[in-house]
Amino acid sequence: xxxxxxxxxxxxHKSFRLPKEHASEIKRAFINFIRGIRGYHxxxxxDGISFTVKKGDFFGIVGKNGSGKSxxxxxxxxxxxxxxxxxxxxxxxxxxIELGVGFNGELTGHENVYLNGALMGFSxxxxxxxxxxxVDFAELRDFMGQKLKNYSSGMxxxxxxxxxxxxxxxxxxxxxxxxVGDEAFQRKCNDYFEEMKDNNNKTIILVTHNMAAVKQYCNxxxxxxxxxxxxxxxSEDVADKYSFDNLQSVVEAKASELxxxxxxxxxxxxxxxxxxxxxxxxxxxxxxTTRDVSARIDLSIFDADRNVSLLYDxxxxxxxxxxGKHTILYECDLPRLINxxxxxxxxxxxxxxxxxxxxxxxxxxxxxxxxxxxxxxxxDRKQExxxxxxxxxxxxxxx
Amino acid sequence: MKxxxxxxxxxxxxxxxxxxxxxKLRYQGSVLGYLWSVLKPLMLFAILYVVFVRFLxxxxxxxxxAVSLLAAIVCWNFFAEATGQGMQSVVVRGDLxxxxxxxxxxxxxxxTISALINFVINLAVVTVFAxxxxxxxxxxxxxxxxxxxxxxxxxxxxxxxxSTLYAKFRDISHIWEVFxxxxxxxxxxxxxxxxxxxxxxxxxxxxxxxxxxxxIQDIRYSLITAQTETVWNYLGNHIxxxxxxxxxxxxxxxxxxxxxxxxxxxxxxx
Numbered sequence: 171x172x173x174x175x176x177x178x179x180x181x182x183h184k185s186f187r188l189p190k191e192h193a194s195e196i197k198r199a200f201i202n203f204i205r206g207i208r209g210y211h212x213x214x215x216x217d218g219i220s221f222t223v224k225k226g227d228f229f230g231i232v233g234k235n236g237s238g239k240s241x242x243x244x245x246x247x248x249x250x251x252x253x254x255x256x257x258x259x260x261x262x263x264x265x266x267i268e269l270g271v272g273f274n275g276e277l278t279g280h281e282n283v284y285l286n287g288a289l290m291g292f293s294x295x296x297x298x299x300x301x302x303x304x305v306d307f308a309e310l311r312d313f314m315g316q317k318l319k320n321y322s323s324g325m326x327x328x329x330x331x332x333x334x335x336x337x338x339x340x341x342x343x344x345x346x347x348x349x350v351g352d353e354a355f356q357r358k359c360n361d362y363f364e365e366m367k368d369n370n371n372k373t374i375i376l377v378t379h380n381m382a383a384v385k386q387y388c389n390x391x392x393x394x395x396x397x398x399x400x401x402x403x404x405s406e407d408v409a410d411k412y413s414f415d416n417l418q419s420v421v422e423a424k425a426s427e428l429x430x431x432x433x434x435x436x437x438x439x440x441x442x443x444x445x446x447x448x449x450x451x452x453x454x455x456x457x458x459t460t461r462d463v464s465a466r467i468d469l470s471i472f473d474a475d476r477n478v479s480l481l482y483d484x485x486x487x488x489x490x491x492x493x494g495k496h497t498i499l500y501e502c503d504l505p506r507l508i509n510x511x512x513x514x515x516x517x518x519x520x521x522x523x524x525x526x527x528x529x530x531x532x533x534x535x536x537x538x539x540x541x542x543x544x545x546x547x548x549x550d551r552k553q554e555x556x557x558x559x560x561x562x563x564x565x566x567x568x569x
Numbered sequence: 570m571k572x573x574x575x576x577x578x579x580x581x582x583x584x585x586x587x588x589x590x591x592x593k594l595r596y597q598g599s600v601l602g603y604l605w606s607v608l609k610p611l612m613l614f615a616i617l618y619v620v621f622v623r624f625l626x627x628x629x630x631x632x633x634x635a636v637s638l639l640a641a642i643v644c645w646n647f648f649a650e651a652t653g654q655g656m657q658s659v660v661v662r663g664d665l666x667x668x669x670x671x672x673x674x675x676x677x678x679x680x681t682i683s684a685l686i687n688f689v690i691n692l693a694v695v696t697v698f699a700x701x702x703x704x705x706x707x708x709x710x711x712x713x714x715x716x717x718x719x720x721x722x723x724x725x726x727x728x729x730x731x732s733t734l735y736a737k738f739r740d741i742s743h744i745w746e747v748f749x750x751x752x753x754x755x756x757x758x759x760x761x762x763x764x765x766x767x768x769x770x771x772x773x774x775x776x777x778x779x780x781x782x783x784x785i786q787d788i789r790y791s792l793i794t795a796q797t798e799t800v801w802n803y804l805g806n807h808i809x810x811x812x813x814x815x816x817x818x819x820x821x822x823x824x825x826x827x828x829x830x831x832x833x834x835x836x837x838x839x
Contacts, residue, residue, distance in 0.1 A: 186837065
């Protein structure tokens, strides 16, 4: 293995054999045997995963629940054995599948630090050396002599997190641990991660759902879906892909079930789904009418996060007439005002004589776009400070 | 090599800390604390002594029978505790197994070491009792640690086997409890070997072949009185005397092999 590689995963496969009926008693096993329930069904969790993490990388792993993230971390950490494939770890690896593993409420904070340290493989002497920095980072010096059960949950998490990040190791594996503690502690964690981002000796592998964190800290990332890597590369791209993927499957809502004469209303985005402020968008709208409709088509572009309509456009009355199949093309420049967001396009068909809406697209059928401006500093986005829906360009001057 | 040393170092650190924690937590919240580890066998001894020695007149004519009974109870308790806790250790520590990668045998060994520490403390109490009872110590006292080690190895071997089974079938704990209850009466603890021999000599000889019985008799022999039937002086054939030792070795090989084969899947099983 090359020296600059911290972790190498090659063609990793893992599946679990889940008994059709679980037997943890002999009686149950016997009954199952009699009844002929001997089968297992094989659930493939990871299916041919390969990637490498370089030394000093801050590597993000994203994916929905059940996509195999945690299983992969457990394999990397050596808790599970892979079915096939290879995992090479270069250097010492400390993993936190969960914060505060082995923490015991009956022990004092001080004792818990040593126990937790031992679980990570540190001798008493080594923990002695780290102890002060752990306690200081957790800001719990006055409480170390007290039993852990008397800590508030926030304090417990702070102690656990401090143990995790103060542990001296080449590779640190963290599973869903961001966003713990109060605001001041959050800021500290943020500073720590920022520092690690630039540290070329420490490799961090982070599993999270927080795309802002991925974009902010990670330089590389991968996305898992159903046990396969579907995106691997720069953290920006992967995070966008994740947001995008999530958006498309938010709700599998059924299309409007009312049949007022319009069927199979479909909207297809012809332009790319990732755009910047100068791009054009174009759509193709198709539908069938079962009666003679004099239709007016309108569309709304929604901010997906806030669920508010940002833009609206409509055709003239009686734009499309007659019974049968209709295909309508739409093209527009977006006003250069929209800031970075996720956008959904809803289309509706209105009867322009009766003045009523007779069909509209369901969320699942509505095209999704990501607006990513190329002229805005990204700092706001990283800090998760809500940015304005529109970007204005006023005149700034100094007096 | 470096990896092996690292692994060994990790095991040692972890084992030490787990045993320490176990010990700290064992009598958490009790007023008498560690005293209980001595008081418990003494209380059990008191009951058995009153029932069997005072009322039923067991052990009449056997020198230092009371101390001898206490020694046997202490040995038996250790074996029951070590195997019982060792059996459950994998499941009890399931939380750790599922979240950290470490050599799995550590949990079994740490659970049994807690019992071993208790055992040693209790043996010290037995020695004090023996001295008070007027036992004259001979050089054979020095052999006691060897028998303690033998019993420990046997207990760990059994614990490896049981913990693997227990991870799959929780029924094992109940079965083992009943088994131990029965085994208590076919081990020369309360009933002296001579009393069984008066009924059946063969049965008394077979009884001694169990490693636990052998160790109990040997500890009695070397610590308390030479008038104890051991595998060496009772079986007649010195080759038979090695049977308990062979059983221990086989148990260790089988137990650890089964454990090692299954331990990779523990994190997924429990």
